[in-house]
Amino acid sequence: MFKILFSIFILINLCFGAFEKELEYFDKNFLTSKYNTQIKFHHQLKSFYIQSVINENEKEKIEVLKRLVISCSVLNLDDTSYVNELKQSGMSDMNIDTLRQISTQEMKAQNAVFTPNNDEKLILTAAKENSKKKYLLNSKQIQAGVELWLDFNLEKNDIKTIILDEKNNFRYIMDFEAILEGGKKDYKFDDFSITLSQYNPKTIRMVIRSKEKIPLNLNFNQKTFTILANQTQKTKNNSKEEPQKEQKTQTQTAQKKQEKPLYVLKTTKFSEGVSLNLNKDLSADELSVLSTKDNKLFRKIISFEGILEGGARNFNFGQQFITITQFNPKIVRIVLSSPKDFEFSKELKNKNLKIYFSNLNQENLTPNNKKTQEQSSKQNLNTNPLNSNFKSGKVIVIDAGHGGKDSGALKGNLKEKDIVLNTALKIGNELKKRGYKVFYTRNKDKFINLRDRTKIANDKKADLFLSIHANAVASDSKAKTSEGLETFFLSPARSQRSKNAAEKENQGDFEEMNYFSKQSILNFLNREKIVSSNKLAIDIQKGVLSQTRKKYKIVDGGVREAPFWVLVGAQMPAILIEIGYITHPNEGKRIANKNFQELLARGVADGVDGYFYNNR
Structure with missing residues (x-):
């Protein structure tokens, strides 16, 4: 039985390895599947979402969130949390509404198929059903643009245009009603590119991209539509000024290519906003600022060239929040959002960028008072990060x-x-x-089955569940080399070491396996708990290593994922700590030592403090 169940986890893990193929399979089959199959698709998407968050892969997370909105719409499920995250990433209400409007009946009627789009939008390629629909039959690249052939007369008033003018990222977007024959098209030129795609079932979107703003000429000739970019031609002359200017430009370009890229090394939150530590100075003219507004949120979007270390971050300030993401391989984007219109401030000094809400409980403070208050706040947090009232309300x-x-x-x-x-x-x-407040599943030498361990935590309405274990290896040849302290959270095992640890601990109570064979997958799909458990494991591992290394040489086994049955039933963040290998000649004696156990206890408590402080 155990081998069968373990195989299930391995299969799930393999699905993660084929992430893109699984999404493509969803796109092709979800809308035409039966209800029960659609439910399975939806739960699989939730699993993919959890994995993308754990891996801090913002691009994959956004792609999964879009599909979750669609599946929620079709299955009539609540999509609020998914929509909020898409908005934080910068997606507009209009695009989200487009996702929501897709229904099973409409899609089946149009015999449509989903395909991924490089513009980070789910697009729809509709099948040709009747002659009343408008079609873009073909397109061709010409010397300075693109020529389109249509089966109808297109006029200038039929085109809706959007201009996005950011630094080194100018986009001219044109939408018109038609169906694109032959799929997405990309046309590349020296200084710009043109992309044609099916934006939604009825609309074709054309995106012209360039570093600098370029003038465009649109020519309409019955069923032919031509887009031309006006590129200024350099006049040929015999003067020395032009070659010198060109040589200077080439030298500057070469120098810029040799420069090291800007990195965002660390992001921290303070009372009014966020602080970004950079590897080199950033000037104000390198920041691009864009303001947007939709039905519910006001946004300020700050972009600059750089690479974000450590993945995307979200910070809440009551009803306002700040999101920092790697928008594309070269651009870091900071999005400030609020239900009310707001002002923000930015400070650049000594390889540090601060972005903060100007009106966040600071209306009556001068700049000097703001700094004083911030310093005072930091001092208070360092001396007493969590007050006694907060701790007394937490059950572990x-x-x-x-x-x-x-x-x-x-x-x-x-x-x-x-x-x-x-x-x-x-x-x-x-x-x-x-x-x-602390409770134990057992405080004496007593056997308790797996289901009752987490039932105790659930009945106590615990905020955290900590399971303590010691690791071991069966092979005498490996006993001398297998050592280290590890912290696990529930997830499919991703390494042989994790699988071995889970197999050893899961053998304690075989009669529970039938119950957990049904409950484990449901529990795994609780994305919030899995993500929180991962964060808790990181803080615990950090705290324990910090304390125990004061006196002992400890091997860091790291934070790992594994399918431990004892964690399955917990309804709160839950982790399992392997405090060391009982089979190791030195570590086995150490973990039985009272002094080591006391240091480890302080480290675990430090980790709990850190978790609550970082996630309060």
């Missing part, structure tokens, strides 16, 4: 693995069940000292 359940008839891993006279119980009790005492 600590689970000492195994117990009773289940000894866990054994090495000589060392038993895992005894070591982890002593460690769990010390962790609980340390958390109690800091003001938290």
Whole structure:
């Protein structure tokens, strides 16, 4: 039974490896599938979303979110959380409404197929059904533009235009009603490019991209439409000035190519906004600012050339929030959003960029007072990051693995069940000292099945579930080399080491496997809990290493994903800590040592403090 269930997790993991193919399969089959199959598609998308967040892959996350909005619309499910994230990434209400308007009946009637689009939009290529529809039959690249052949007369008034003028990213967008024959087209020129795509079932979108603004000529001749870019031709003369100017430009371009790219090394939040630490100075004229407004949100979009380290970040300031993303391979984008119109400020100094809301509880403060208040706030957070009232309201359940008839891993006279119980009790005492409410799944040598361990946490309405274990290897040849402290959260195993750890711990109670075979997948699809558990694991691992390394040489086994059954039933962020290898000659003795266990307990408590502080 266990091998069968474990195979399920491996299969899920393989699905993640074929991410793009799975999305393509969804695009082709979702709308024409039966209801039960569509539900499975929807849950699979939720799994993909979790993985994209864990991997901090913003591009994949956006693509999955778009499809989740569509599946929610078709299945009549709530899409609020997905829509909010798309808006934070900069997607407009109009584009979101287009996704929502797609229904199963409409799509089947049009015999349509979804295909991915490089413009980061889900587009629709409709099948030709009747002669009343308008078609773009063909297109051809000419010397300075593109010529289109239509089956109808197109006029200037039929075209809706949008101009987006950002630094080094000028876009001229034209939409008109028609169906594109032959699929998406890309035409590239020396200084600009033209893309033709099916924006929605009834609309073709043409996007002209260039670094600088270029004038365009639109020519309408019955069923032919031509777009030409006016490029200024350099006049030939015998003067020395022009070659010198050209040589200077080429030298500047070469120097710019040799320059190291700008990196955003770290992003931190303060009371009014965010602070970006850069690897080199950034000038004000390198920032591009764009203001947008839709039905519900006002946005300020700041863009600059750079590379964002560590993935996208979201920061909340009450009803206002700031999102930082890698918009494309070369552009970092900061989006400030608010339900009300607002002003923002920016400060550039010593490789640091600060972006903050000017009117966020700061109306009556001078700039000097703002700095004083910010410094005071930081000092208070450093000395007392979480007050006693906050901690007293948090419930933490600590689970000492195994117990009773289940000894866990054994090495000589060392038993895992005894070591982890002593460690769990010390962790609980340390958390109690800091003001938290603590409960144990067991406080003596007693066997408790897997289902009841998380049931205790759920019944106590716990905020966190911490399961304590010791690792082991069966092979004597590997015992001397296998060591390290690891923290796990629930997810398909991505390495052989994670799979081995999960297999060892999951063998404790075979009678539970049938129950978890049904519950595990449902639990895995709880994206919020999985992401929170990942964050908790990171903070715990950091805290434990910081404390234990003060006295011992500890190997960092890292934060890992694995399908531990004991974590499946928890309705709150849940992690499993492997405090070390009981089979290692030195580490086995160390994890049984009271001094080490006390340091480890302080490290776990530091990690809990850090998690609540970072996610309060």
